[in-house]
Amino acid sequence: xxxxxxxxxxxxxxxxxxxxxxxxxxxxxxxxxxxxxxxxxxxxxxxxxxxxxxxxxxxxxxxxxxxxxxxxxxxxxxxxxxxxxxxxxxxxxxxxxxxxxxxxxxxxxxxxxxxxxxxxxxxxxxxxxxxxxxxxxxxxxxxxxxxxxxxxxxxxxxxxxxxxxxxxxxxxxxxxxxxxxxxxxxxxxxxxxxxxxxxxxxxxxxxxxxxxxxxxxxxxxxxxxxxxxxxxxxxxxxxxxxxxxxxxxxxxxxxxxxxxxxxxxxxx
Amino acid sequence: xxxxxxxxxxxxxxxxxxxxxxxxxxxxxxxxxxxxxxxxxxxxxxxxxxxxxxxxxxxxxxxxxxxxxxxxxxxxxxxxxxxxxxxxxxxxxxxxxxxxxxxxxxxxxxxxxxxxxxxxxxxxxxxxxxxxxxxxxxxxxxxxxxxxxxxxxxxxxxxxxxxxxxxxxxxxxxxxxxxxxxxxxxxxxxxxxxxxxxxxxxxxxxxxxxxxxxxxxxxxxxxxxxxxxxxxxxxxxxxxxxxxxxxxxxxxxxxxxxxxxxxxxxxxxxxxxxxxxxxxxxxxxxxxxxxxxxxxxxxxxxxxxxxxxxxxxxxxxxxxxx
Numbered sequence: 001x002x003x004x005x006x007x008x009x010x011x012x013x014x015x016x017x018x019x020x021x022x023x024x025x026x027x028x029x030x031x032x033x034x035x036x037x038x039x040x041x042x043x044x045x046x047x048x049x050x051x052x053x054x055x056x057x058x059x060x061x062x063x064x065x066x067x068x069x070x071x072x073x074x075x076x077x078x079x080x081x082x083x084x085x086x087x088x089x090x091x092x093x094x095x096x097x098x099x100x101x102x103x104x105x106x107x108x109x110x111x112x113x114x115x116x117x118x119x120x121x122x123x124x125x126x127x128x129x130x131x132x133x134x135x136x137x138x139x140x141x142x143x144x145x146x147x148x149x150x151x152x153x154x155x156x157x158x159x160x161x162x163x164x165x166x167x168x169x170x171x172x173x174x175x176x177x178x179x180x181x182x183x184x185x186x187x188x189x190x191x192x193x194x195x196x197x198x199x200x201x202x203x204x205x206x207x208x209x210x211x212x213x214x215x216x217x218x219x220x221x222x223x224x225x226x227x228x229x230x231x232x233x234x235x236x237x238x239x240x241x242x243x244x245x246x247x248x249x250x251x252x253x254x255x256x257x258x259x260x261x262x263x264x265x266x267x268x
Numbered sequence: 269x270x271x272x273x274x275x276x277x278x279x280x281x282x283x284x285x286x287x288x289x290x291x292x293x294x295x296x297x298x299x300x301x302x303x304x305x306x307x308x309x310x311x312x313x314x315x316x317x318x319x320x321x322x323x324x325x326x327x328x329x330x331x332x333x334x335x336x337x338x339x340x341x342x343x344x345x346x347x348x349x350x351x352x353x354x355x356x357x358x359x360x361x362x363x364x365x366x367x368x369x370x371x372x373x374x375x376x377x378x379x380x381x382x383x384x385x386x387x388x389x390x391x392x393x394x395x396x397x398x399x400x401x402x403x404x405x406x407x408x409x410x411x412x413x414x415x416x417x418x419x420x421x422x423x424x425x426x427x428x429x430x431x432x433x434x435x436x437x438x439x440x441x442x443x444x445x446x447x448x449x450x451x452x453x454x455x456x457x458x459x460x461x462x463x464x465x466x467x468x469x470x471x472x473x474x475x476x477x478x479x480x481x482x483x484x485x486x487x488x489x490x491x492x493x494x495x496x497x498x499x500x501x502x503x504x505x506x507x508x509x510x511x512x513x514x515x516x517x518x519x520x521x522x523x524x525x526x527x528x529x530x531x532x533x534x535x536x537x538x539x540x541x542x543x544x545x546x547x548x549x550x551x552x553x554x555x556x557x558x559x560x561x562x563x564x565x566x567x568x569x570x571x572x573x574x575x576x577x578x579x580x581x582x583x584x585x586x587x588x589x590x
Contacts, residue, residue: 126382128370135374140450143367161363169452224379224414231407239566250569251579
């Protein structure tokens with residue numbers, strides 16, 4: 001293995017973050033930022049391969065300058081080096097513009113054998129950047145990988161698609177998207193954390209990616225999808241009936257409801 | 269245009285649901301609905317697509333297309349779309365759809381919206397795509413400025429039309445143009461049915477942190493069994509290793525839409541609610557009357573699941589034996 005690339009995203013801690021419905025944006029100050037949890041599985045998979053076969057794990061992220069802390073976290077978890085794509089021109093990107101920007105940056109890096117992505121991000125929840133990135137780079141991809149059996153010239157992967165398990169063989173280069181079940185991500189080691197603190201993280205701007213690219217494909221300009229409204233789902237139509245009385249009475253009432261709603265039909 | 273997804277020659281039901289929604293939108297716009305089917309010996313199934321609402325079916329029949337051959341699927345779809353130029357291209361938000369759609373969108377340089385739960389059109393005929401954001405607590409409405417407007421749409425949210433075997437349409441056979449696959453796919457095994465069972469189940473009885481130990485899932489399993497359902501779980505218990513991940517309901521687990529969802533000892537984190545709020549009837553059992561789960565429930569019982577659930581199982585058993 002020469003090089004494995006792991007694209008990561010910094011996201012807010014979704015268990016704590018609040019949403020500002022007035023401006024239709026998450027309130028970033030309401031929760032700490034962290035590496036997208038799904039990306040930790042991708043990083044772990046890459047570092048395990050590096051530990052076994054050598055080579056480098058390059059982690060790359062697009063975001064504001066604060067995203068540097070996510071990259072440092074990735075270094076403390078075993079990544080070899082890190083690149084941050086940060087420029088106002090990249091802001092407001094949807095998955096198409098994000099994947100394009102990543103593709104341009106990765107091409108600039110030179111060769112690689114494998115790109116490992118997480119299944120999706122917890123904030124965007126699209127899972128689109130991986131396959132779109134592979135398309136821009138002109139390489140095949142395999143999504144929902146639950147096991148990496150062989151890596152190198154020949155890759156053998158296990159992929160799970162709703163109830164079926166497939167074995168997929170490929171050459172290199174390849175992009176894979178791993179599921180959360182593939183491994184248990186390691187914690188940052190003390191030695192790597194100290195190293196990560198001092199490490200230099202390269203920052204690339206739009207100007208660093210030119211001249212060979214189309215700048216109009218970056219950021220909001222290069223994003224064909226537009227969120228134009230947010231609504232808060234209501235629970236209208238729910239009865240919201242709290243059953244009063246003793247446990248026995250409540251249980252009888254619920255069973256009545258099951259009968260009325262024909263839920264008990266066809267039970268064994 | 270609707271992508272008709274097949275595996276082992278069976279059309280995924282989401283495709284019929286998309287044809288149902290597609291016809292509705294097409295009627296509003298005054299256009300027709302087409303569908304594209306890639307597979308091997310699928311002509312009969314192409315007829316089915318017409319019965320469910322397609323006016324035209326582009327059929328690609330080739331042994332290479334029997335399995336999901338990513339690059340050949342993409343290549344032929346991109347070519348067809350370039351030629352037919354549909355305004356809208358819909359795919360099911362299945363694993364296959366979510367792997368294939370972004371490839372096609374990136375190749376076409378068009379926008380794609382993931383995992384939509386609603387589709388509509390505005391006064392200018394643009395597609396309004398509605399999808400959950402922020403772990404399902406917010407619904408985002410999204411428009412696409414490029415063409416085709418592409419979306420993957422969640423399974424079981426759109427209504428299919430009644431099958432009409434007298435419906436007529438046109439099957440247009442196309443020769444598949446083959447490119448190197450680069451991937452060799454081998455079906456390995458059929459997995460345990462659990463994962464399918466929970467997303468397809470009519471009844472789910474789920475446990476959360478109100479359970480005191482892993483073995484107590486047995487109490488829920490008994491109720492699930494008599495209701496012909498399966499056991500679900502909130503995330504903490506899965507993370508704690510009490511039950512397999514296939515049982516997890518919620519944002520990072522399975523999105524479920526059963527006829528009945530019984531939440532036992534589940535407080536109702538936004539992440540959990542995102543995975544089950546589409547259930548027909550929701551019953552919540554929790555000792556804490558202020559638990560958020562009660563806000564999405566149709567019926568709530570403030571009480572201890574250890575008392576209520578066995579009583580409920582017995583009551584159903586008693587009535588059934590009568």
